[in-house]
Amino acid sequence: MPSFDLASLGGVPIFSTAVAADHGMSGRTLHQLTAKDILTRLLHGWYTALAIVGDEHRHLLTALAAVAQLDERCVASHHSALVLHGLPVHQVDLRRVYLERSDRSHGRTRTGVVVRSGRSLRAEAQVEGWARPVPTVSVADACILSGAEHGATTGLVAADAALRRGLCDMTQLAAAIDRAKGYPGIEGVRAIMRHADGRHESPGETLTGVRLRATGLNFEPQVEIETRTGTYRVDFLDRERRLIAEFDGLSKYATAEDLVAEKIREDSLRALGYTIVRIVWRDLFDETAVAAKIHAALVSQQSGHTGAEVPITAPGNFPRGLAGT
CATH class of the missing domain: 3.40.960.10 (VSR Endonuclease)
Structure with a gap:
């Protein structure tokens, strides 16, 4: 195996084959290190030497690679933006990174990356260990788009956390819903977002x-x-x-x-x-x-048993005036 400088890349979140070549690593070397689990291949031409801790960490690194791969012509969107902003993702397939571009050209899907056009506002995420801010859709847009794509409760979980952290407000969420008009699933998101509440702690x-x-x-x-x-x-x-x-x-x-x-x-x-x-x-x-x-x-x-923790029974019918699920 030829000589190379892996140590200098050990603290870098992601790097490309071009950067690896500058550090003495050929394509064959990258393949060998990946086979030995010393490196992890994130996308075609992009790797990390970091130890990956969980699916969200892998997704974060892959999202960084996807944005860098397209030279920031696209920004992280949907649940990928949520992960970059440190917001919770609920019932989401983290194997795919979502990006958005501003033009009206058709979206496309490549292995592990979905690129779509859109009307979202832009924001930046500060990612630990990454030197510059990462371009994303706005936090409000990320919540709404995730809800439309993956289910309304996905968006609500993210929105509650974003409200709690002051990353967006109800006015911004409403505007993001309007920007997503016509998206499949958006009406369900519109209905559930009336209940968004930053008081929820998890x-x-x-x-x-x-x-x-x-x-x-x-x-x-x-x-x-x-x-x-x-x-x-x-x-x-x-x-x-x-x-x-x-x-x-x-x-x-x-x-x-x-x-x-x-x-x-x-x-x-x-x-x-x-x-x-x-x-x-x-x-x-x-x-x-x-x-x-x-x-x-x-x-x-x-029955008069107030002030006690009660056993679980079948719901049957709620008392008059109460609705069941």
Whole structure:
């Protein structure tokens, strides 16, 4: 194997075959290093020497390569822009990078890259380890286009996070919807974006909010409740029914002390007559699970068992005036 200077490229996120040649690496050398998993081929003619950590990291590097490959004539779009801006992507195929160009020429798809024309506003993403800003569509456009392409909840998860971080506002989201007029799926995105809410602190909470709205009850996110042991913030509260819904991602219970603190918190809330319903990830992918838990809570309250965590039962019919899913 000929001599080369791999060390100098070890901290570079991506590099092309031309850059590799400047460092003494021939095409044959690149092939050999890739076969030994020393390098990773991202796109035709583009590589990285970094250790890839997960699908989103690989997608980020591939998006950088795709934009650089086209000499920034295109910008990162859809979920690729979301990844570059550090926003969550929900139920997205990360094997494909999406780009947008400003002209009206037809889009095209090459291996791993989809290029489309569009009317999106432009923005820049600051990517750690990359010397210059990366051109993207605006954050609002990325949220809306991702929702139209991959499903409305995909866009909502991203939009909630963007609102929370101050990367866009509701006016900008509405304008992005107007720019995407005529896109397949855009009307579903328009409908769900009325519920975009930066108070949701995680994708799980956003999706929990979707399921809770389907019950027809009036749940408000991130409400503080004063108790004898302190003031606690709950994920969702229906004030009229004193019904709390908590999304339980489990990551918040890292230690035994966390579990004890949570037990004290729940006991204090129940002592005030609140009923607590816990929602976990698997519930969010079952159209009836959240409704079943809420129904069980309402039945328990009507039976006089207030202030308790209730068992799960089949949803059946909600009490009069309440909608099921």
